[in-house]
Amino acid sequence: MFLRLLFVLLSALNIAVGAWLLLGQPYAHNGSAADPGVRELRLLSEMPQPVVTAAAPSAASSVAESQTAPVPPPVPVAQVNAAASRSSAPVPQICLALGPFATPQDLRNARQTLDAQVMRMRSRQEQTTQSNGWWVYLPATSNHAQALELARQLGAHNIKDYFVVSGGDQPNTVSLGLFKDPTNARKRRDEVVAAGFPARMSERSENVPEYWLDLVASNSPRFEWRSRVRASGVNSHSTSCF
Known part of the structure; x- marks a missing residue:
């Protein structure tokens, strides 16, 4: 009985040892030693060798040629700045x-004649005082009756061409002429004064409109307005730009 149990x-x-030898050793089966998702470590000798293609020499030669090709000299900064300033310089x-x-x-x-020659134009109107002649007269009297009496005295001294205003x-003055x-x-004033009358002389003026044309043009010999504007009495002078 004891021998049978032994x-x-x-x-x-024996069965347990055989199972351990067969299943318990890491090299006894084809399973991976790394955890799932972890890249397996490999020796450099186990890595596949890169395949060299025929295009590699040509690529290397092109790189060499690009390295040996002549490089154009850089443009000086002063020349670049000068060219930029010339291109951006304002027109005189x-x-x-x-x-x-x-x-x-x-x-x-x-305006119509100079429109194609100028950059900008504007019209303006100004009021100016213009001489309307010279007036010779006797100063006003206190009333109209005295002015008429003064006029009769002028006639008595053979002075003609007068009238009572x-x-x-200027009421009650005696006009001796507008020249x-x-x-x-x-000459008329001196003649009347010599006859004993206090004749006076004054300039008559009136406000009249003047029309002007302001323009901005390129300062070049090609701009010549005098040969195009036919209006008489027109001149020019410098003015502020606008």
Whole structure:
């Protein structure tokens, strides 16, 4: 009985050792020693060798050629800045005021004529005082009756061409004439003064409109307005640019 039990124990022990030798050793089966998802470590000698293709020499030669090719010299910074400044330099301008034009139509004609030659234009109207002649007269009296009496005295001294002003801004004065030439006006005044009358002389003026054309043009010899504007009495002078 004891021998039979010993035989069974030995058999079980042999079976256990065989199973351990077969299943328990890491090199006994084809399983991976690394955890799932972890890349397996390999020796350099186990890595596959790269395949050298025929295009490699040509690529290397192209790199060598690009390294040995002549490189153009860099452009100096001063030349670059000078070229940039020339390209961005403003065009020289001239700013003129043309006038005065006698009528608005003369001004419009000048605008149409110079439109293609200038950069900018603007029209403007100004009021100016213009001489309307020289007036010779006797100062106003206290009333109209005294002015008429003074006029009769002029006739008695053989002084003609007069009349008594009865209205306006100079009532009860005796007008002795309106002259364009100041020389003729002085001659008339001196004649009446020599006859014993206090004749006076003054310039008459009035406000009249003037029409001007301001323009901005390129300052070049090609710009010449005088040969194009036909209105008489028109001149020019420098003015501020706009």
